[in-house]
Amino acid sequence: MALSGLDIYKLLPKTNCKKCGSPTCLAFAMKLAMKKATLSECPDITTEAKKALEESSRPPIALIKSGSADNAVKIGGETVLFRHEKTFYHQTAIAISVDDTLSDTALLARIKEIENISFERVGQHIAIDMIALVNKSSSGEKFLSALDKILANSKKAIILVSLDSKTMESALKKCQDRKPVVHAADSKNLKDMCAAAKVYKAPLALKAKNLEELDKLSQEAGSLGAEEIVLDPEFETLHKSLNDLTQIRRLSLKRNYRPFGFPVIIFIKNTDKYQAVIDSCTFIAKYAGIIVLDSIEEDVLLPIIAMRQNIYTDPQKPVTVEPKLYKFGSPDKNSPIMVTTNFSLTFYTVAPEIEASGHSAYLLVTDSEGMSVLTAWAAEKFTPEIISDTMKKIELESVVSHKKIIIPGYVAVLSGKLEDVSGWQVLVGPKEASGIPKYLKEVWK
Ligand code: SF4
Numbered sequence: 001m002a003l004s005g006l007d008i009y010k011l012l013p014k015t016n017c018k019k020c021g022s023p024t025c026l027a028f029a030m031k032l033a034m035k036k037a038t039l040s041e042c043p044d045i046t047t048e049a050k051k052a053l054e055e056s057s058r059p060p061i062a063l064i065k066s067g068s069a070d071n072a073v074k075i076g077g078e079t080v081l082f083r084h085e086k087t088f089y090h091q092t093a094i095a096i097s098v099d100d101t102l103s104d105t106a107l108l109a110r111i112k113e114i115e116n117i118s119f120e121r122v123g124q125h126i127a128i129d130m131i132a133l134v135n136k137s138s139s140g141e142k143f144l145s146a147l148d149k150i151l152a153n154s155k156k157a158i159i160l161v162s163l164d165s166k167t168m169e170s171a172l173k174k175c176q177d178r179k180p181v182v183h184a185a186d187s188k189n190l191k192d193m194c195a196a197a198k199v200y201k202a203p204l205a206l207k208a209k210n211l212e213e214l215d216k217l218s219q220e221a222g223s224l225g226a227e228e229i230v231l232d233p234e235f236e237t238l239h240k241s242l243n244d245l246t247q248i249r250r251l252s253l254k255r256n257y258r259p260f261g262f263p264v265i266i267f268i269k270n271t272d273k274y275q276a277v278i279d280s281c282t283f284i285a286k287y288a289g290i291i292v293l294d295s296i297e298e299d300v301l302l303p304i305i306a307m308r309q310n311i312y313t314d315p316q317k318p319v320t321v322e323p324k325l326y327k328f329g330s331p332d333k334n335s336p337i338m339v340t341t342n343f344s345l346t347f348y349t350v351a352p353e354i355e356a357s358g359h360s361a362y363l364l365v366t367d368s369e370g371m372s373v374l375t376a377w378a379a380e381k382f383t384p385e386i387i388s389d390t391m392k393k394i395e396l397e398s399v400v401s402h403k404k405i406i407i408p409g410y411v412a413v414l415s416g417k418l419e420d421v422s423g424w425q426v427l428v429g430p431k432e433a434s435g436i437p438k439y440l441k442e443v444w445k
Contacts, residue, residue: 019042060253061078067129067158068157071156092284093290094305095293115154128156135164135167144167205231206218208233268283276293318371337363339387340366353437364390364405387422404424406426409429
């Protein structure tokens with residue numbers, strides 16, 4: 001938990017010597033609290049005070065990085081219990097498991113399938129983040145051979161799942177540059193796994209059946225020098241795991257309890273695919289840093305990905321599209337022009353309906369600061385003046401030979417004023433986007 005200016009002041013020398021450039025120690029403490037100064041500016045601070053201040057400035061949940069370059073994954077670093085309090089910063093990474101008992105052909109096919117998973121939703125490209133290689137065979141040789149194939153065919157971040165520290169060390173040698181997550185250290189192999197993770201600078205996952213054991217393991221790992229830790233409170237039931245993850249998040253954020261100040265990994269073990277979706281969505285909301293799934297079926301992944309996208313958007317910054325004139329089909333001088341706002345969900349609701357109509361058309365998107373049509377209208381961000389100014393900026397008169405613009409049916413009330421300020425004829429379109437194909441076919445002339 002961050003210290004207040006007064007808390008920091010208590011740890012300073014209190015000599016008011018001004019060597020830090022501040023007139024008093026209190027003024028310097030206030031600057032430190034506001035992150036406008038650094039501890040090194042006070043030459044007289046004691047080692048104990050420095051240690052205490054550095055410890056208190058550590059984030060309550062560590063930010064852990066895995067993977068490399070464009071495929072890097074960041075988890076943890078969260079600061080709130082509930083998204084609406086501020087925002088969640090680092091979205092839950094989705095990993096798909098691959099086990100080393102698969103034949104070469106089946107293994108390569110699975111890697112290819114994982115690589116090919118790709119969705120487009122509200123303008124964002126979404127793919128799988130990580131591959132979790134599981135040492136199901138218990139053979140070091142098979143594990144390393146499977147790892148070679150993954151490294152040759154995928155650039156994704158990796159989770160190495162084996163309890164054998166020798167196998168883990170050999171695997172780490174092969175892929176240190178990917179900064180794989182080492183999964184896992186338990187009460188039996190902690191020392192060796194810690195040593196391997198330290199040598200190869202890899203995040204270390206700790207696995208235990210209950211929170212008491214996990215707490216003990218985390219404290220021991222800390223004393224062995226492990227700094228990048230991921231917690232695995234092994235999945236048993238949705239109820240138990242939800243309780244575990246909530247306890248971990250509450251203790252780390254509200255009590256600043258350091259042994260639990262790390263992101264969590266959860267392996268979804270439910271064989272019923274729809275229950276696996278429910279489990280995954282629950283852990284995305286509360287509070288997994290990584291979920292590992294066996295399934296690569298679209299009807300499992302799509303709802304999970306949509307849930308993640310919804311939870312990890314900043315509630316203060318709606319997802320937007322660029323305000324401009326969009327073309328659908330091959331519009332010409334006689335094509336209709338519809339107008340809407342730049343809220344991403346609105347755009348991606350309207351756009352497919354225009355496409356589905358088979359009609360070539362323009363869609364004018366105004367800057368409504370990411371609000372939907374009705375909200376923007378109520379907030380005066382979708383007014384006749386704003387629409388008219390956008391029309392002029394885009395030089396709409398030179399785009400078509402008619403002077404007709406179609407507004408959403410929900411804001412029919414804008415039509416009179418918009419006609420006055422723009423000089424264009426305003427047509428009132430359907431209220432719902434689903435009415436667009438029928439409107440363009442039967443009403444537009
Ligand atoms: Fe106080 Fe240190 Fe600044 Fe001197 S240098 S005024 S002791 S904070």
